[in-house]
Amino acid sequence: MFYYGGMTIDLASAGNAEARQAALAALGQQTRELIDAVVLTEVPEDEITSVTAELAALTGRLRALRRTSPQPFEIGPDGTPRHVGNAVAGPVNPHALPLIIESTPERTVRAELAFRPSHEGPPGWVHGGVTAMIMDHLLGHAAAVAGSAGMTGTLSVRYRRPVPYGEPLLATAEHTRSEGRKSWVDGRIALPDGTVLVEATGLFITPSDWVGRFDPA
Numbered sequence: 001m002f003y004y005g006g007m008t009i010d011l012a013s014a015g016n017a018e019a020r021q022a023a024l025a026a027l028g029q030q031t032r033e034l035i036d037a038v039v040l041t042e043v044p045e046d047e048i049t050s051v052t053a054e055l056a057a058l059t060g061r062l063r064a065l066r067r068t069s070p071q072p073f074e075i076g077p078d079g080t081p082r083h084v085g086n087a088v089a090g091p092v093n094p095h096a097l098p099l100i101i102e103s104t105p106e107r108t109v110r111a112e113l114a115f116r117p118s119h120e121g122p123p124g125w126v127h128g129g130v131t132a133m134i135m136d137h138l139l140g141h142a143a144a145v146a147g148s149a150g151m152t153g154t155l156s157v158r159y160r161r162p163v164p165y166g167e168p169l170l171a172t173a174e175h176t177r178s179e180g181r182k183s184w185v186d187g188r189i190a191l192p193d194g195t196v197l198v199e200a201t202g203l204f205i206t207p208s209d210w211v212g213r214f215d216p217a
């Protein structure tokens with residue numbers, strides 16, 4: 001639903017929903033490029049001021065017709081779960097990497113990824129909160145594909161080596177065990193040669209009202 005001038009409009013039923021998602025994903029990607037351009041720019045101050053004014057105008061255009069919250073979790077036309085507004089994996093969300101996760105037949109998960117300069121924490125390296133966020137989401141996804149979708153109860157992260165940005169990395173995770181509504185998942189972020197940079201263990205708890213709702217296909 002969208003709110004425009006006091007009216008409520010269901011745009012999904014009004015047009016081609018898939019074409020709209022593709023257009024929104026392109027906007028999300030362009031905005032990611034903008035974010036990195038902002039943190040790296042060396043243009044003169046008057047140019048910065050001019051670009052800021054143009055961005056304010058563009059922001060106003062996007063705000064002209066808006067939702068009350070990001071796009072929800074849903075089952076896509078091909079039957080797969082998707083959450084395009086998600087902060088970590090959503091292609092429409094510029095804050096998201098986005099993390100593109102593949103599931104293996106063994107119900108483990110993997111994602112090839114590369115952090116960007118805008119993820120910098122310690123000078124030259126990725127912020128530990130950003131890598132923890134990636135681990136939280138990937139471990140949660142691994143719990144879900146194992147049939148134990150839940151909310152993070154605890155997340156323990158061991159930072160073994162600093163994480164570079166701008167380089168291809170591999171993140172993997174696997175469900176290890178469940179007891180009732182509690183499930184444990186292990187994961188890591190590694191260099192392509194297998195050198196582990198970050199290790200994480202998470203406890204995911206299936207809220208009572210989720211039981212049976214998010215069973216994998």
Ligand SMILES: CCCCCCCC/C=C\CCCCCCCC(=O)SCCNC(=O)CCNC(=O)[C@H](O)C(C)(C)COP(=O)(O)OP(=O)(O)OC[C@H]1O[C@@H](n2cnc3c(N)ncnc32)[C@H](O)[C@@H]1OP(=O)(O)O
Pocket residue numbers: 073081136137138139140141144145149150151152153154180181182203205206207208214
């Ligand atoms: C988001 C996914 C959407 C759908 C997925 C489906 C499809 C999959 C596709 C794609 C996957 C995407 C993956 C995303 C991953 C991202 C995950 C996040 O970032 S989640 C945000 C951060 N976490 C919170 O905000 C939790 C806030 N806390 C709560 O909501 C509750 O406290 C909750 C649900 C964690 C537990 O509430 P209770 O009422 O169900 O729990 P009680 O009944 O009190 O306890 C049950 C057992 O769990 C233990 N427990 C409860 N909370 C614990 C905690 N925080 N740490 C350790 N143990 C805890 C208790 O001691 C108890 O254990 P005993 O049975 O006695 O052995």
